[in-house]
Amino acid sequence: MSQPEITVLYFAAASTATGLTEQSVTLPASQYPLSSLSGLLASLHPDVGLDKILESSQWSVNAEMVDNVEGVTLKGGEEVAIICPVSGG
DSSP states (O other): OOOOEEEEEEOHHHHHHHTOSEEEEEOSSSSEEGGGHHHHHHHHSTTTTHHHHHHTOEEEETTEEESOGGGOEEOSSOEEEEEOOOOOO
């Protein structure tokens, strides 16, 4: 059986840090908590500061904002967006 994959969308600082706007990511388990995704993504992009960016970012799964990352389990096929804080004037 193939490993489940998700599509990660990077915006703003996350996109700048990774050099990507979109990435297919293979999940290490068929039931993977969204709360663990930060660590996985940071390990895929070491030494670019992504871990710090993710600490202050929000998440959306399939175009729905996530309020409680602890309550979301990824199973594969989802589109996960990293929404970085922005400031404007």
